[in-house]
Amino acid sequence: xxxxxxxxxxxxxxxxxxxxLRCSPMKGHSHVYWxxxxxxxxxxxxxxxxxxxxxxxxxxPKERFSAEFPKEGPSILRIQQVVxxxxxxxxxxxxxxxxxxxxxAFFGQGTRLTVV
Amino acid sequence: xxKITQTQPGMFVQEKEAxxxxxxxxxxxxxxxxxxxxQPSSGExxxxxxxxxxDQQNATEGRYSLNFQKARKSANLVISASQLGDSAMxxxxxxxxxxxxxxxxxxxxxxxxxxx
Numbered sequence: 001x002x003x004x005x006x007x008x009x010x011x012x013x014x015x016x017x018x019x020x021l022r023c024s025p026m027k028g029h030s031h032v033y034w035x036x037x038x039x040x041x042x043x044x045x046x047x048x049x050x051x052x053x054x055x056x057x058x059x060x061p062k063e064r065f066s067a068e069f070p071k072e073g074p075s076i077l078r079i080q081q082v083v084x085x086x087x088x089x090x091x092x093x094x095x096x097x098x099x100x101x102x103x104x105a106f107f108g109q110g111t112r113l114t115v116v
Numbered sequence: 117x118x119k120i121t122q123t124q125p126g127m128f129v130q131e132k133e134a135x136x137x138x139x140x141x142x143x144x145x146x147x148x149x150x151x152x153x154x155q156p157s158s159g160e161x162x163x164x165x166x167x168x169x170x171d172q173q174n175a176t177e178g179r180y181s182l183n184f185q186k187a188r189k190s191a192n193l194v195i196s197a198s199q200l201g202d203s204a205m206x207x208x209x210x211x212x213x214x215x216x217x218x219x220x221x222x223x224x225x226x227x228x229x230x231x232x
Contacts, residue, residue, distance in 0.1 A: 033219060042120075042207050042222035043161075056219065091161060104151065105220065107161035 003027060004094050005074075006108035013082045013115050021077040021111045025094030032075040033105060034067060037089040049075055082115045089113075118143045120208050122223035129198045130231050136183070137193040137206050137226045145212030150191040151220065152182065155205040164206075167191055198230045 003026035013019050025032050030051055035043040048056040049069035060067065064082075069075040079086055089112050093105035119142040129135035141150065152164040167175045167182045175182040183192040191210075195202055205227050209220040 035222075040224075042122075042224045043209075043220075044222070045219055048219055089159060104163045104166065106163075107153075109158075109160045112159070 004029075004092060004106050004108035006090075006092050006111050008111060009109060011111055011113045013113065015083060015115055016081050019079040019082050019086070019113055019115075021079075021090050021092075021113070022074045023077070023092030023094075023108055024074040025092075026106050029094035029096055029106075031095045032069050033093045033095075034075075034077050035091045035093065037091060037110070039088070043091060046077075079113075082113070084115050087113055087115045118145070118148075118210055118212055118221040120210055120221055120223035122208055122226050124226045125224075126227045126229070128229050128231060129195075131200060132197055134194060134196045135198055135228065137195070137208075137228065139191045139193065139208030139223060141189050141191060141208070141210050143210065143212055148210055148212045150182070150184070151209045151211075152180070152191075152193045153207045153209060154202075155207060155225070157204070161207075165193070195228075200230050200232060203228060203230045 005024040007022050032049045034046040036046055037043045045059040047060045047067045051069055052071050064080045066078045089110045091110045092108045095105040121140045123138055148169045150167045154162040154164050165175050165177045165180045165182050167184045174184050179196045181194045183194055205225045207225045208223045211220050
């Protein structure tokens with residue numbers, strides 16, 4: 001899973017600033033998923049994207065959060081006007097399109113966002 | 117909707133002994149996949165083992181095995197011959213057959229501590 005690259009690994013933002021988290025999927029993968037992990041909790045699905053399309057954003061907060069996966073370049077998770085409650089680890093996963101359930105999604109190492 | 121329940125917030129095991137981490141699930145999907153991930157203190161998500169709902173045999177991967185009891189909707193992870201490096205957080209997760217590979221539902225995790 002070293003192929004999914006997330007940066008930065010650690011990000012500190014003051015309340016009200018913007019946070020931009022980047023995810024480059026594994027080579028050959030065109031599907032990207034973002035998850036959020038609050039302290040002492042499991043991962044919670046946020047959004048699923050394919051190139052230039054948002055497929056499922058059912059787990060994304062309605063305000064301040066947005067995601068994109070442009071034709072060229074990494075997927076970006078953007079959080080505007082961050083608040084302390086946004087402090088969490090944000091994980092990106094990528095996969096190939098498949099109908100087989102045993103295809104695991106490969107995770108990046110996560111970005112740990114701290115809002116001060 | 118899918119739900120994963122891990123009832124053990126923390127577990128201790130003596131080095132070289134076996135340990136079982138519990139996981140129960142709920143889903144209305146006719147077919148689904150169950151996964152276990154390990155998250156060490158460094159934070160990355162490491163895939164351990166997969167079980168398909170129609171697999172006839174329980175999955176095994178080295179020292180990891182999955183005790184799958186479909187009627188009870190349980191998918192417990194068994195780690196044999198525990199090692200100090202097994203100390204980590206362990207997450208059970210699932211995907212249903214109507215979701216793309218990658219969108220998973222996670223439990224809240226079990227922290228395993230291996231004692232020397």
